Every structure is written in structure tokens, then in C-alpha cells.
Amino acid sequence: MTPTDSVPVDPANTAQRSAWDGDEGAFWAAHADHFERALTAYHPRLFETAAITTRDRVLDVGCGTGRTTRDAARIASAGSALGVDLSSAMLDVARRRATAEGLTNVTFEQVDAQVHGFAPASCDVAIGATSAMFFGDRVAALVNIGRALRPGGRVVLLTWQPPHCNEWIRELTTALAAGRELPTPPPGAPGPFTLADPDVLRAVLTEAGYHRVEVEGMSAPMWFGHATEDAFGLVAGLLGWMLEGLDPPGRARALDDLRATIAAHETPDGVLYGSGAWITSATWASVSPLS
Ligand SMILES: C[S@@+](CC[C@H](N)C(=O)[O-])C[C@H]1O[C@@H](n2cnc3c(N)ncnc32)[C@H](O)[C@@H]1O
Secondary structure, eight states: OOOOSOSOOOGGGHHHHHHHTTHHHHHHHHTHHHHHHHTGGGHHHHHHHHTOOTTOEEEEETOTTOHHHHHHHHHSTTSEEEEEESOHHHHHHHHHHHHHTTOOSEEEEEOOTTTOOOOTTOEEEEEEESOGGGOSSHHHHHHHHHHHEEEEEEEEEEEEOOGGGOHHHHHHHHHHHTTOOOOOOOTTSSSTTTTOSHHHHHHHHHHHTEEEEEEEEEEEEEEEESSHHHHHHHHHHHHGGGGTTOOHHHHHHHHHHHHHHHHHTEETTEEEEEEEEEEEEEEEOSSOTTO
């Protein structure tokens, strides 16, 4: 899939647009049933913290295929939910699902949440599930999201804890590494674990102009599929790039190891790995120090 450059993004988000409005987003869109189910165990706490009311106007940043946007729209039955994302393919799925579910108070837009000109003070609550870690400039993005919030509005983010708290990434990458030492991404570069340090979460939100920042840890099983082969197909597609550089015996070993760890995590409830995340809430002050 060819990424579009029709969505204006901050230069810091060009690579994310290429990935999410390209092959990565297309893969997530094609496997929406899996990805929408993977983090189900976190959703009750995410929504409890967001405390959305019937009249709220909700912004879902990095909404992907829109499960949390649709759930927010159901709660805000006399309000609205707007889901924004970089991926046209994921947003197509989100729109189709919202229509199929008969939701009339939900809309989706393909924008860079870091720079999009949201109507000022047009939202009561912003949520973001495993998305804020991908912002090229996290402070700038959170300021921009803050401007979309009314004074006193809140942001609630779900972000991963470090890899040592996430069995899924440790086990899956160890298998696919096939004994190689894989390079670690530069500190602060956008990626799943960039907001894994709660002190960084607090600092970024405070710098952006939020107060009452509360970071709560939670551990829960992450769902990868109904059974081994199903989950194997998902993970091999998602993390298959890690096989690059391996010779044929190395690839075979990596894929055998991957299948073995997945089989070891098959349960009657599907393939489950341990995971840990932060659920962070913060209140938007009316004036950001960066305004
Ligand atoms: C890991 S996915 C999570 C999707 C969804 N929230 C979920 O829980 O399934 C991260 C999402 O963040 C989106 N994203 C990353 N950077 C973004 C940005 N600057 N503006 C809007 N969306 C962004 C990506 O396009 C992607 O869909």
C-alpha cells in the first residue's frame, strides 16, 4: 500500500505517516478483529478513568479501527465521539463498523493529532489507547490535544510499561531474534515503549500544561488469537520484519521458536501473554505554558 502525503503532518511524524498510512496500517485494518480484541482487558479501567458522561464530546487520538471511539460514542449517547488517526485504511474499517453498529454520533478524521487545527475547547475528554507513544513530539501533540479540550477537560492515555513488565514483547522478540542481539531504538524515538517511564509521562504532561497528573499501573492478559496457528499468523505478519538478515536455517529456527512460545501460551480463552500498561489521566489547564 502506498502511503498518502495528502494528510499534513509535522515533519517529526513523517515516518509514522508512512508506516500507519502504509503497510502497517493496512495490516492492522486487515486484522481489525484481532487488534480490537487484544487489549479488551484494559478497556473497563480505561473507561472508568475517562468517566465519560452521556453529554460528553469525546476525542479519541490514534483511534485506529475505532473500537474505543465506538464504545465512547455509546456512553456519550447525547454527546459525540471523534476518532482521529493517520491511517486511511484503519479509518475505513472504523467508519464501516460504526455504521454497521448504527452509531450516529461518531465521526472519524484522518489527521496528525499533533498539528491538526481542532476546534478550540470543543471536547470534554480525550482518550488515547497505545497511541501517544508514536507522536514525534509528545509535548507539542499533547498541547494541541489540550487546545481541543475545554478548560478542566481531561486526557486519559493507555501506554505500555517497560518491556520487562510485558511478557508478550519479551517472548515474541526473543523467538524472532533467533539468538541475535537486536539493536535498541534511540531513546525518545517514537515507538511502543517511549512512554514506559511514569516519570516521563508526568514530565511530558506537566510540560504540555496539564495538572493533576495521575499514573496508575495495571497488568492484564493480552489476547493474540483464538489458537496457536491463528496467533502465529498475526505475530509473524506484525513482527515478520525482525526476520530480516537471517539465513534460511535462522528463519526456520526463529519461526519454530515463535510457534513454540505461542503454543505454550494457548489457553481455553485463546493465546494470552502477560502485559503491563499505565493508565494516565491529567486535567487541561486553560492556558498552556507553551501557548
Ligand atoms: C498501536 S495503534 C493503536 C490503535 C488503537 N488506539 C487501538 O487501541 O487499537 C497506534 C495508532 O496511533 C496512530 N497515530 C500515531 N501517531 C499519530 C498521530 N500523530 N496522529 C494521529 N494518529 C496517530 C496510528 O495511526 C495508529 O493507528
